[in-house]
Amino acid sequence: MTPLHQLRAGIIGTGFIGPVHIEALKRLGVTVNGICGSTKSARKVGDLWGIPEIYGDYDREAMYASPNIDVVHITSPNKVHVEQCLSALAMGKHVICEKPLGMTTKETQLVVDAVRKGGKRGPVFAVNYVCRFFPAILQMRAMVARGDLGKIINVQGHFFQDWLLHETDYNWRVLASEGGKLRAVGDIGTHWIDAVSFVLGAKANSVFAHIETFHKTRKRPKGEVHSFARADRNKLIDYKVDTEDFGSVLLKFGKAGHGFADGVHANASISQVAAGWKCSLSFGIYGTKGSVRWDLQEPNEIILGRRDEPNQILQRGTPGFLEDVANFTDYPPGHAEGFNDCHKMHYRAVYEHIASGKKTEPLFATAADGHHEVKLCEAILQSSKAKTWVKV
The missing domain is CATH 3.30.360.10 (Dihydrodipicolinate Reductase; domain 2)
Known part of the structure; x- marks a missing residue:
């Protein structure tokens, strides 16, 4: 199994939940290499957490193209989830998307189809139902x-x-x-x-x-x-x-x-x-x-x-x-273990599934669940x- 610290993450979104993902990943030893959002907020969050690659002006495509990012965490508003998921999957990135997966089932079916098309060797996809x-x-x-x-x-x-x-x-x-x-x-x-x-x-x-x-x-x-x-x-x-x-x-x-x-x-x-x-x-x-x-x-x-x-x-x-x-x-x-710890455990399960070549049990919510x-x-x-x- 690939050590978790060799997997590298990029985060889209700088609101309440984005830094929650960042903190949990850092506790796991996962390197967070990229942050994407408005230029001002991306710079602020990147500087605070020591994230080297800053993608302002919501330039997610540039972040997806980075060879230093393996897993994309989508923590943006609901209306852009599906398009951001589909672009990341097309670039071969693993994805953890905040819930809900999308605005309509017509949209979310596209994600299910894209994940299914990737097959056993395709990217891992999870929806962030951390509870x-x-x-x-x-x-x-x-x-x-x-x-x-x-x-x-x-x-x-x-x-x-x-x-x-x-x-x-x-x-x-x-x-x-x-x-x-x-x-x-x-x-x-x-x-x-x-x-x-x-x-x-x-x-x-x-x-x-x-x-x-x-x-x-x-x-x-x-x-x-x-x-x-x-x-x-x-x-x-x-x-x-x-x-x-x-x-x-x-x-x-x-x-x-x-x-x-x-x-x-x-x-x-x-x-x-x-x-x-x-x-x-x-x-x-x-x-x-x-x-x-x-x-x-x-x-x-x-x-x-x-x-x-x-x-x-x-x-x-x-x-x-x-x-x-x-x-x-x-x-x-x-x-006590609580909200931040369940995020950590969720990402550990997803990243272990990636690192094992999909050999661990996928307890996390899938695209089909979302x-x-x-x-x-x-x-x-x-x-x-x-x-x-x-x-x-």
Whole structure:
């Protein structure tokens, strides 16, 4: 296997999530050789992180042509994901693309086709559904697949944030033209759905949804604002909101490979206007023998529920939350691992898959997985409009 530090990365995008990728890669020993964005922001991020190749004026083609970059990380706004993915794949670069993979399934199918065309010797492609690599997610996945919880009955949960609570809160994701027609459910709800799908080992095949826009009109600055940053409230203009603030989604899942989670029903509440909730991706999986519950804001603990025995709190690194995730956790019990660590574990899995010549198990989300999530988004929009179940 090629040592990971011999693989070299290039990053497109300098907003909130771009430096998260950079930090995780540097922790793995991966060299980040290129950064691409506006000239000013690319220079600023490049200087901060010691990145030698600066590609200003969004000149991604020049970065793709660099012989010093093997893997491209796409952390740009949603509307340009597909064209940037296709160009990188055409240049023979491996790709890790932020979610969602694209704006429509017509677009994302092009990526699926391009990856398939590359075949076994073609570039590796991953979508950045990093929640799969929280140790708790992997632990619950192992428990479900083994039958520890019995036959799975249903899943319930939520993903709540409050960073877009006020009418003056603004980010490009609020605009359908920039982020897609589905915002809260598309941006954070798909993280919830992908994590639950991964744990169950099954994909959602039909949905019933209701979405709402509370702020019909918002106020925005004349320029752009990075995710989670505050705008200058003295220089704001009104604009009509064409994406949702919150929603409720019912899902029916298909068959699981192991047989313990066939035809599971799930329900999720999604909101970016839930005051007091910063980043709470939470769900419970309920089976005939027991249940597991987890929240991203308390990532190192799983609540194990039983009917006829005492409930337990499983802590990462201790018995019951140790052996199944040994390859995806680096620190001893009590030394918390969270958001930045799951990014590191995700990129380690992708880069090891590249280094091994695709011989490791691809636990990460593929182009086909990313395409399916966009299918779900389109079905959710259709369901909310028609007020009926829609097949995916």
